[in-house]
Structure formats: C-alpha cells, structure tokens
Amino acid sequence: MGDMTIRPEDAPVVTTEVTETDVLTHTPTGGGLRDLRITDSTLRDGSHAMQHQFTEEQVRGVVHALDKAGVEVIEVSHGDGLGGSSFNYGFSKVDEMKLIAAAVEEATQAKIAILMLPGLGTVHELKKAHAAGASVARIATHCTEADVSLQHFAAARALGMETVGFLMLSHKASPAKLAEQARIMVDAGAQCVYVVDSAGALVLTDAQERIQAVIDEIGPQAQVGFHGHQNLSLGIANSVLAYLAGAKQIDGALCALGAGAGNSPTEVLAATFERMGIRTGVDLGEVLSAADDVVKPFIPRLPWMDRASITQGYAGVYSSFLLHAERAAARYEVPAHEILQKVGEYGYVGGQEDMIIDIALQLAEEKNQLVELGDLAGMGVR
C-alpha cells in the first residue's frame, strides 16, 4: 500500500442525500422510470465458479449482452476483488485490468464496477481500474470491520467514482451491528451499503431485518443494497424481501454464476420483479438470452445446491470456499461437506482459505486413525 496518500482522517463525511429521484431518473435503455437498480456480478462473483479463468472474449460477450438488456451496472474483477490473483486465491487467466478495459470498451450505457477488499486490493489498483474506465467502486469488508475501508472510500470519491460498501458474511452480525458498520462506511464516503449474504445463510426475515436496520440508520443519506447467494435457495426470495424493506440496489449473476450455489440469477430477478410490477429497467427477453445463449454455453459446471453448497448455507460458510474445499477434498480424500461443516464450526472468514487445507489434513488424520483402530479391532486387539 506504498502509494496511499489518503489517510482515514481525510475521509469525507458525505452529506449528499441519494433521493428517490436519483433512483428513478436513470433510464438506461430509454425504457422509463425504474424502482431499483440491478447490478450484475457474473464477471466478478462468477469468477470464483470459473476458477478465475475468464477470457477477454467471454467478458466482451457477457458485457455486450447485459448492456443490450439494459443492466446498468456490470461488475468485473477477480472473484476476490482487485489484486486477488494470487497463490492463495487462484491466479487469473487474463489480467483483470485488461478485462475491465475490454468491458468498458464494450459497454454503451452500462457502468463498469469493480470490487476490492482493502488489504488484498490497494489504492494503487483502484487507480488503475479507474484509469481503465471503471466508474463504480464496490469496497468490501467483513461485516464487523468497516473501519478498514475508510481510506479506500476516500480515494474512490476523490477519483470521482460512485461508491458502494459491501458488508460481507452479514449473517454473522446482528441487525444493530450491521447498521453501526454501515454508518461507518457512509461517513467514509459510501453512497450505498449492501447487506451481503456471502454464505447464503440468511433466511427470509434475517435478511429483511438487517436491511431494515441499515435503512433506519443510513437512509435517506445513502441507499441500501442486497447481494444474495443460493446455498439455501433463497437468493431471489431474500432479494424481494430486501426490496420490500426499502433496498434500492440488488445483485445478481446470469445463470446464477457465482460462488457456492451461485448468486441470485439476474434473469430470475428480472422476471420476478417484472411479474410484481417493479421496474428494473431490464429487458426480460434480452436478459434471458444473455443467460441462455451467452453464459450457459461456456460454464464448465452450473452452480448448484448440492451437499457441499447447502452445507455452506446451513453452517454459514463463505461461498467462495467451495472450490477450495473441493480441491482439498480430492487431494486428501475426505468429503468436501465435512470440511465445510468444520469451517463453519471454527467460524473462518474470508482470507482464511489456507485453513481449509489444515481441516482436510485433520479429517484425513482422523480417518486414518479410525482405519487403524478398525484394523486392530479386526486382529482382536482392543
């Protein structure tokens, strides 16, 4: 973080209110007013499911289709955010700055967003992403650590970027705690704060109460958003409840392409909200084509609710741990769901991916001991 010149005390206290008019006046495809904004994260959260192997051609195809469908914000970054390409998280096939620049070039109306986790991504990378044309900075912290994001919000605002805060693993904090953390982000410069259900563990009223508490704290000064995962199949239902509670920004990913059992599918969000008479500005036919014709053909494995990802929702485990656990499971011959259950018991959070190997080794050791005991019992030794 050598070039960071903006200190926490420099972070602006934002007083600009985001009004109902701000939300309702942007009309991406000239299709009229809208009630909420959908941000598509196929090219960022979906990077986890793609093992960070997106090609430039895939990025261009997805951006072209989403842009045509009227999706207003498209997130492009390594799955773990700017700077995520590393041994711990997995190396990207193509440099994310190149992918961001390609996305910017392809979009005619959509804004390109980036995600960054302070510490993993630095202000240096934020500036590079901005120079490549990204205009929305989504800054993510663990749900109780908003204070690590102050200088990043200040830097993003100084660059003239739109800012969004991401409170990850939100099920681990009470509604009151989340509201307190959202306040920290807004005072630092966030124009919207998301309740992020990283583990897909929030069950209906859990999501609604958290959204409500955050709105009570920061509305109308800033907007509130919701980012869901499908581990318990509740991404869409939680998104609808979040909207009904007052959320104005909702995340999705085409074909649910995202970590764990995936994100709330963008095309299902569009269909559900349209059926409810809630205006998203998204053309349903176009977004359905984007999912079916553009994304589905290149997905190596559709995200799904299987034993391992359901365990993530049930035990409250970070969705992006799924493929790490599956790899460790194959290597040490132990079940992925058992690894994930232990991760939940130990309460590991993002950044502790390396502990997955420890757990796999521990389970393998326990298994070997049981086999040895079984062998001894078979020989009549007790």
Ligand SMILES: CC[C@H](O)CC(=O)C(=O)O
């Ligand atoms: C590692 C970042 C993470 O994938 C952000 C996110 O989408 C989440 O917490 O759900």
Ligand SMILES: [Mn+2]
């Ligand atoms: Mn996510």
